[in-house]
Amino acid sequence: MSNDIHAHLSPMTKLFYQITRGSALLSFCAIFLSLLVGSILIAWTDSAVQIAAVQIIDHPLNFINSVWQAVSKAYIALFEGSIYNFSGRSFNHKIKPLLDSLSKATPLIAAGLGIGLTFRAGLFNIGGKGQMLVAASAAAYIGFTFSLPIYLHLPLAITVGMLAGAIYAMIAGLLKSYTGAHEVIVTIMLNYIAYYLISWMLRTPGFLQAPGSNFPKSGPVEATAIFPNILSFHNKFHWGFALVILSTFFCSWLINRSVLGFKLRAVGENITAARVAGINVNRMTIYAMLISGALVGLAGVFQALGESPRGFSSTIDAGIGFSAITVALLGRSKPWGIFAAGLLFGALQAGSFKMQADVKVPIDIILVVQSLIVLFIAAPPLVRTIFRLPDPKKTF
Incomplete structure (x- = not known):
């Protein structure tokens, strides 16, 4: 009966219902x-x-x-x-707010992609803070310990950082797969472990603490391991944003076009049906947390090699790990939806400072x-x- 009704609707009416639903x-x-x-x-x-x-x-x-x-x-x-400062002295000053928004959105989108991926697999990765801290520490360690050409140093630091985040997230996947431990509890506990471990390493000479310093802060990253700026007049808008765009394309392909993405979505939709279909649920859980940790770790890499290249403290995550959950929810766990949500939250964060300064809000x-x-x-x-x-x- 509903098909008959649907058949008699005009194209505009069908479009209206598709939009409103x-x-x-x-x-x-x-x-x-x-x-x-x-x-x-x-x-x-x-x-x-x-x-x-x-x-x-x-x-x-x-x-x-x-x-x-x-x-x-x-x-x-x-x-x-x-977005745009109409009272700016020059074009560079006028578009600076937009670049600020894009800079703040860059790690939010990367972390949101990782969180959203676990949502699609029926998991809840709430350990973004810990994964970011571990990834940032690993990337920064490579950045200030080694002296290499930029075409080797920066890719190595990014790879090691993402790998560290992936391995740290995989711990929760392994525990859930083979012991039944709930990933929410495990990732929360891993947040605390990462925070206090990194805090100790930042206070201990020979680990992450800057040589000759008494403050809990890492050493400055070598120039060859810092993300280059896209525009010379804005030192926080770097090529990490291009990497985020590539990551969004990758996640969209992974979820919608790949066999692995199909299996992850199947597990997230109905875990019992996925098992009956022959999908290894435990393996998919591990894969989902592994890829998620790499993407969230990428956000930590951005913080260490782009936002705070002169040295970071244990507060380097800046609440991004939890804000990414909001971004993933608003984006409906869809890669391009997360990308748009990250841009919105980046704009809100950038614009709030001017609201407070100019209007006292x-x-x-x-x-x-x-x-x-x-x-x-x-x-x-x-x-x-x-x-x-x-x-x-x-x-x-």
Whole structure:
């Protein structure tokens, strides 16, 4: 019956239903709702709005105007701090916010790809922090210990860093496969192990601590192991971004085109059916954690060889390991969705500083907006109800 109804729908109607039932529109609505709640918080914390609220009965238009001024100025500052600064002295200054956003998005996308891959395999890798720390330490050690030509030094540091992250994540895969240990618990514990181990190594001469230093900081990386800048006037926008684009292409091919990706998705969809079909579930679990750790480790490599080449501390992950979970959720665990979500969160992080500096908006509001995005993404029925979107599970 539903097929007959579907056959009589016009092409435009079919397209409408496909769009309104798609995950992309749902993500857009979640972002819109989050920004709307953020607008309420911005107005609530603005002093001019608070003064106008006292006189709202006598002067309602003044209150509305105050709210508009507070919210519009905040989001204009967010745009100018993340995309394009209209008041910049030169073209380089005007596009610097965009480059800042891309720089902050680079490790987020890499780590998000790794987390999203485990989601597709039915796993939950919450150990991004530990994997990033281990990978950053390994890459930095290669970077400041050896003296090699750049065409050998940088690829070697990147490879060793990614390999370290992969091996560290594989520990959780092995334990889950052969002992039944839950990957969430194991990866959380591995985060603590990595943090305290790296902290000790940064305080101990002969390991990661810079020679002759009393501070818990690594030695500076050799120039031949630092990511070259894409543009000379912006020292944090480096060729790691191109590597992230290649990683996104790789993940898209792996998940959608390769035999291994098919098996990983099969295990994630129905582990019992995958076993019946002859898929080695334990092996797929190990492979998923191994590849995920390499991608998350790549984010740590970016931090060590791009963000902090003069030496890093145990806080080098900068919360990226956990933010990547949000990016993977917003991107629906799809490589290009994760890429877009990483760009959005990079822009939010870059623009929040200008919001705080120019409009005095608390930077915590951006964190609230990011958290609300996750909340709405995790509650599709709520978003569909608010925007009257059709249920994809129902036929038309």
